Amino acid sequence: GENVEQHPSTLSVQEGDSAVIKCTYSDSASNYFPWYKQELGKRPQLIIDIRSNVGEKKDQRIAVTLNKTAKHFSLHITETQPEDSAVYFCAAIDYNQGGKLIFGQGTELSVKP
Amino acid sequence: EAQVTQNPRYLITVTGKKLTVTCSQNMNHEYMSWYRQDPGLGLRQIYYSMNVEVTDKGDVPEGYKVSRKEKRNFPLILESPSPNQTSLYFCASSQRTSFPVGGGELFFGEGSRLTVL
Numbered sequence: 001g002e003n004v005e006q007h008p009s010t011l012s013v014q015e016g017d018s019a020v021i022k023c024t025y026s027d028s029a030s031n032y033f034p035w036y037k038q039e040l041g042k043r044p045q046l047i048i049d050i051r052s053n054v055g056e057k058k059d060q061r062i063a064v065t066l067n068k069t070a071k072h073f074s075l076h077i078t079e080t081q082p083e084d085s086a087v088y089f090c091a092a093i094d095y096n097q098g099g100k101l102i103f104g105q106g107t108e109l110s111v112k113p
Numbered sequence: 114e115a116q117v118t119q120n121p122r123y124l125i126t127v128t129g130k131k132l133t134v135t136c137s138q139n140m141n142h143e144y145m146s147w148y149r150q151d152p153g154l155g156l157r158q159i160y161y162s163m164n165v166e167v168t169d170k171g172d173v174p175e176g177y178k179v180s181r182k183e184k185r186n187f188p189l190i191l192e193s194p195s196p197n198q199t200s201l202y203f204c205a206s207s208q209r210t211s212f213p214v215g216g217g218e219l220f221f222g223e224g225s226r227l228t229v230l
Contacts, residue, residue: 006155009153034218034219036219042223043203043221043222043223043224044156044203044219044221045221046218046219049218089155089156100158100161100171101158101219103148103155103156103157104155105153105154105155106153106155106156
């Protein structure tokens with residue numbers, strides 16, 4: 001089945017710097033890759049997703065890139081702000097298990113003012 | 114307001130005392146799922162349901178039961194809780210029954226923090 005590895009597990013940046021979180025997946029059939037943000041004490045919420053027919057997608061300060069050949073995708077946050085501090089989860093579809101979503105282990109991002 | 118509602122939000126119980134965590138969604142979603150969140154392990158799926166009366170095991174189903182008698186409700190049952198079931202539990206729903214070509218957003222509940230002593 002699908003295996004999603006996420007790195008780093010923790011990331012600390014200064015306000016205004018960029019942050020990059022990387023995920024690798026194993027199922028070459030996967031074609032949908034969402035990112036969820038979970039603020040402290042809150043529920044995970046979808047912030048951006050990408051499908052395999054594009055290599056990059058942007059939404060204001062966040063962007064996701066996808067390299068299907070290498071089977072990895074990354075979340076990029078530019079001009080980080082304290083409110084970006086959260087746990088971020090990547091995910092990929094496991095078609096061997098009926099198309100369910102497999103989550104990475106999570107990255108705790110801390111943005112220091 | 115579209116939402117997924119879980120109850121209770123916090124619960125401390127003892128080993129062996131049966132408990133149920135309720136989950137209800139008002140978005141008419143076909144797909145519902147339970148996850149547990151543990152440090153360093155991400156979100157792991159316990160059980161999921163494609164529609165009424167259709168449920169299936171996720172990655173960590175041992176010690177849990179579910180039922181889907183109505184579209185809006187998907188309770189998680191711990192028949193005989195043990196300390197290794199101490200965790201943060203999330204219910205989620207989606208309008209897609211699976212994640213085929215397009216994928217679909219999962220809407221999560223607020224979470225239920227369970228402690229088993």
